[in-house]
Amino acid sequence: MTRAPAPPLAAVALLSAAALGYEVLLLRLFSIVQWHHFAYMIISLALLGYGVSGTVLALLGERAGRHFETLFMAAASLFGAAAVGCFLAAQRVPFNPLELLWDASQPARLAAIYLVLAVPFLFAATGIGLAFVRFRDRIGRVYGADLLGAGGGALGVLGLLFVAMPMDALSVIGALGPVAAALAAGQARRWGPMVAAAALAAGLAVLPAGTLGITPYKGLSQTLETAGARVLSESSSPLGLLTVVDSPRIPFRHAPGLSLASPVGPPEQLGVFTDGDAYAAINRSDPGGPPPGHFAYLTSALPYALRQDPRVLVLGAGVGGDVLQALGQGAAAVDAVEINRQMADLVRGTYAEFAGRPFDRPGVRLHIAEARGFVTASGGGYDIIQVALLDAFGSASAGLHALNESYLYTVEALGLYLDRLADGGLLAVTRWVKLPPRDGLKLLATAAAALRRAGIEEPGRHLALIRGWKTSTLLVRDGPFTAAEAAAVRRFCVERSFDLAWLPDMTADEANRFTVLDQPYFFDGATALLGPDAASFTDRYKYDIRPATDDRPYFFNAFKWRLLPELTALRGRGGLGLLEWGYPVLVATLAQAAVAAVLLIAVPLWLTRRAAAGHAGRGRVLVYFLGLGFAFLFVEMAFIQKFILFLNHPIYAAAAVLSAFLVFAGLGSLVSARLPGRNPAAFAIAAIAMIALTSVFVLPPILAELAAIPLPARFAVSMALIAPLAFCMGMPFPAGLARLGQGAPALIPWAWAINGCASVLGAVLATVIAIEVGFTAVILAAVALYGVAAASFPRPEPP
Amino acid sequence: MPPVPIIRVRASMLTRVVAPLLVLAVAWLAGVPPAGAADEHAEKRAGMVATIAALAADDNRDTGRGRLAPRVMAAMGQTPRHEFVPERRRDDAYRNSPLPIGHGQTISQPYIVALMTDLLDAGPGDRVLEVGTGSGYQAAVLAPLVARVFTIEIIPPLGRTAAERLKRLGYGNVETRIGDGYYGWEDEAPFDAIVVTAAASHIPPPLVQQLKPGGRMVIPVGERFHVQYLTLVTKDADGHVTVRELLPVAFVPLTGDH
Structure with missing residues (x-):
């Protein structure tokens, strides 16, 4: 046998990087065109593409290796074309999540998007898989290139998103596919294909990928429909696409829940939309003059009626509305915390004069930081901590945020805020009013739980809750409210009809x-909720108003399963408006993923009977690889959630955690061949169980301790903390494959397929478990599954 | 997707409520020229009205609150909803569900339209303001019930289409305008009733001012396809304003026992 040419490591790494970059980019694109909760679907559909590629390769068999160069170049080029083309095609599917419960054709459209977007991943994974088949003898180096590329891609796209608009980033990532093809062609000295691939790459990079088709039901789309409304500027980062809109003919009048008693309306405004929604207003204000007067007539002005010259902390300062409110109500000093620098820069740069420089006024200090991290590191001593109302009413009312983890409104978060109050200080949290109440009561329950945790026996004496037409504001006091303060609350409400x-x-x-x-x-x-029967009330309440915790950070999810039959039965009478349907849609996504995984991964293999039917160990193989697939994804998803708080944003967490698991699991798999014994996976699994269980207790305090270090350092810490676990988790899968390779090679495609199916489902199922019971439960379930897998390790074939 | 059960009409209800209504509807339809397509729509419309009546009866049984005046039901029964939905969704026009009408807007669920019209409690001599014309359907339902309807749409193409449609269908007592509804319709104020179907972050004070003493204003709150609750603003004879928030449906957030 002549020695094969060297594997195209750079091309493999680049293709792998492009695929992972595409996955992270899709999270961003879907947050803009639809809503964040399709994130789980994207992780699932990427895995579907990878899973189907295993089936494709199994069906291709030995032919795949013989035509490696041609097939690899085709796969890489097709990935590039499909990355752009399939996204544009998916945008053309008239899918409207708001109609999911009304229109029977909508689930099919969602499924169409799911399948179309899996195609680029199928091409990328097929290209990479071809390299494994072709260079079986040097699989270690190919695998290393694949995983390092993937890890780099997940992180690299974040950098790209800082400098490129999302659709331009799509062009760049699309071009990387044919660049990988050109690299492989160059290495094989096939100049014609190389030129062709390079031309395709140039074409993809240069041609505009088109515009983002934002759903017409988002605030931005609706605003731009009105006469005279126009986009003034756009800026983009991984944290969001910010669009500033002017509407001179039909002025913005954003003043959520403004009292009818207000003698003044809101001033002239510019609208700021984050990812096309989450509408905030830049209020016209004279830098030297008083802030707009309507701020005094919002429910969120309540704490200022109880404190003279307070030191104020505003969490979620946005474009400065809450800062102007604080100053207008007599704040002596304001610390304003905003996570998105581009957001704050709007009123420090381009629109500074219009906005009256809210962050440059005397007494105001702006901090670009994540709220929890800032508060953790802060010395405290605030008279008022104001948690701003940042999300859009429309999407909140439909339960669209149900799947957004929020670490701003958990028992631990409120406990932390309370700890940073001065004596007698006030924490104020404003939320949209929903009927029947959901997050309003959940917030109260969460605050009561935080107070109880702080050793306060009668939390009700520390709480005040008021509501207007569209907003409610909760005050939590350090110490019981005084009679004078209670009188001030009453006066505030009567004067404003709250x-x-x-x-x-x-x-x-x-x-x-x-x-x-x-x-x-x-x-x-x-x-x-503040009386002795709180537990029974929470149980009997038809919405989920259990306090949100860091372990179950779904403050926005109020869905309980018992709502579904009752409200769907009442749909004719308008009952669906009361249904929080973000969560049931997730479960529908799970069902869709299950069907797709079985149909596209398992059934083709079964139909072609490539698996030797007579193998005695089939049952064990099934359980082993199913267990591994679920367990791996459970741990990965749980870690993404755990690191959202630490890295400040879901997209940072997804990129860092995916990257760390890929790289270190890859390294682990490289050494798995050296594991000893009849059941080599058992060692790795024992280590996984130990590290995973320890991390449940050890990680939160470590992450809290390091919350204030700079973001790049936190990325590095994240990678380091994940490394040992990921390293061990990389071992059981190749160890199992190696065992099959010795005795039952016909089962290898099955193993891939089963594992692929489990991964596709695991991504979504992990979130379902987290919503119901919390992330600790997800980790425990993963450990249990690993245990089952260890017990089912494929037996050596009898000689 | 979880299966969405079709609303079941129980036999007792059928005999109690639906059948008489169907008889009424058929009697009314007898006056309509029997053209083929019109017939088909009329039949579907009668079905829609029967559905709404049955649902309202259910609601009445659950809550004891009397709802949906016969004249409102008659207006629902005579308004050609299929004319107000996009061509390609005409088959769905008489389904009791909201439909998209383009520009990110919707035509509301018929039951909600009936409910809001009923809540407005407008009489034959009344002048009604609508903020958010949309397709023009709500204005068309109101037209036979009141003296005049004034309706404002913020999205120009929607407003133009609705104006042409209302004119073509002969709604002579509906005045349309394209523009900002926040300040109401100063020249024609005050109004006996106001309906605000446009999203608002707060109740526009100018609209409250343009409400006559004894007048009623209804604002549905929620997201486009899912009305969460209805705000009813009433002004008594002394000009005192009361705001109520009502669920569209009989729903108690607490289970009775456990």
Whole structure:
């Protein structure tokens, strides 16, 4: 046998990088055109593409290796073309998630998007898989190139997103596919294909990829439909696409829940949209003059009615509205914390004069930081901590944020804020009013839990809740409210026609007077949640109002399964508006992923009967690789969640954690061949179980301790903390394959396929478990699955 | 997707409510020229009205609150909803569900339209303002019930289409305008009833001012395809304003026992 040419390592690494970059980019693109909760679908569809490629390679068999160069170049080029083309095609599918429950054709459209977007991953994975088949003898180096490339791609796309608009980033990533093809062609000295691939790469990079088709139901789309509205500027980073809009003919009048008693309306405004939604307003304000007066007539102004010259911390300062409110209400000093520098820069740069430089006013200090991280590192001593209302009402009302993890509104977060208050200080949190109440009551329950954790026996004495037409504001006091403060709360409400929902000494007849509900839902709910029957009330309540915790950070999810039959039965009477449907859609996605995985990965293999039917060990192979697939994804998804808090943003966490798991699992798999014994996976799995279980207890304090170090350092820490676990997790899969290779090679494609199916489902299922019971449970489930896998390690074939 | 059960009409309800209504509907339809397509739409429309009546009866049984005046039902029964939905969705026009009408807007679920019209409680001599014309359907339902309807649309192409449509269908007492609804319609104020179907971050004070003493304003709140609750603003004879927030449906957030 003549020695084969060297494997095209650079081409493999580049293709792998492009595929992972594409996956992270899709998270970003879908947040813009639809909503964030399709993130789980994207991780799942990428894995589907990888899984199907295993089936394709199994079906190709030995032919794949013989025509490696041609097939690899084709696969890499097709990835590039499909990365752009399939995204544009998916954008043309008229899918509207808001109609999912009304229109029977919508689930099919969602499925079409899911399948179309899996295609680029299928091409990329097939190209990489071809290299494995062709260079079986040097699989270690190929695998290394694949994983290092993937790890680099996941991180590299973040850098790309800082300098390129999202659609330009799509062009760049698309071009990387044919560049990889050209590299491989060059190495094989096939000049014709190399030129062709380079031309395709140039074409993809140069031709505009088109525009983002943002759903017409987002705030930005709707605003731009009105006469005279126009986009003034756009800026983009991994944290979001910011669009500033002017609407001179039909002015913006953003003042959520403004009291009818307000003598003034909002001033002239510019609209700022993040990812086409989450509307905030830049208020016209004179730098030297008083801030706009309407701010005093929002429910969020309540804490200022109780404090003179307060030191204020605004979490989520955005474009400065809450800072202007604080200054207008007499704040002596304001620390303004905003995570997105581009957002704050809007009112420090381009629109500084319009906005009256809110962050440059005397007494104001702007901090570009994530809220929890800032508060953790802060010395505290604030008289008022104001948590701004940042999300859009429309999407909130539909439960569209249900799957967004939020570490701003957990028991641990509120406990931290309370700890940083001065004596008698006030934490103020404003939320949209929903009917029947959901997050309003959940917030109260969360605050009560935080107070109890701090050793306070009667949390009700520390709480005040008021509501207006569209917003409610909760105050949590360091120490019980005084009689004078209670009187000030009452006065504030009466003057503005706001309702008391909870005040320590309030009576039932004080509730429900101005904005009258069928029942005093808020007062009744607060009374129950702060009384002895809180647990029973929470259980009997039809929405999930259990306190959100760092382990179950789904503050926005209020869905309980018992709602589904009741409200769908009431759909004819408008009942669906009361259904929080973000979560049921996730479960529908899971069902869709299951069908796709079985149909596209397993069934083709079964139909072609490539698997030797008579193998005695089939059952063990099934359980082993199914268990590994689920367990790996469970751990990976749980870690992504754990690191969102640490790295400040889901996209950072996804990139860092994916990257770390790829690289270190890859290294682990390289050494797996040296594992000893009849059941070599058992060693690795024992180590996995130990590290995973330890991390449940050890990680949170370590991450909290390091919350304030610079972001790049936190990326490095994240990689280092994940390394040992990922290293061990890389071993069981190749160890199992190696065992099959010795005795039952016909089962290898099956093993790939089973593992692929499990991965596709595991990504979504992990989130379902996390919503129901929390991430610790996800990790425990993963450890249990690893245990089952260890017990099912394929037996050596009898000689 | 979880299967969405079709609303079941129980036999007792059929005899109690639906059948008489169907008889009424058929009697009314007898006056309509029997053209083929019109017939088909009329039949579907009668079905829609029967569905709404049955649902309202259900709601009445669940809550004890009387709802949906016969004249509102009659208006629902005579408004050609299929004319107000996009051509390609005409088959779905009389389904009791919201439909997209382009520009990110919707035509509301018929039951919600009936409910809002009923809540407005507008009489034959009344002047009604609508903010958010959309397809023009709500204005068309109101037209036979009141003296005049004034309707404002913020999205120019929608407003133009709706204006042409309402004119073509002969709704002579509906005035349309394209523009900003926040300040109401100063020249024609005050109004006996106002309906605001446009999203608003707060209740526009100018609209409250343009409400007559004794007048009622209805604002659906929620997201485009899913109305969460209805705001009813009433102004009493002394000009005192009350705001109520009502669920469209009989729904108690607490299970009775456990």
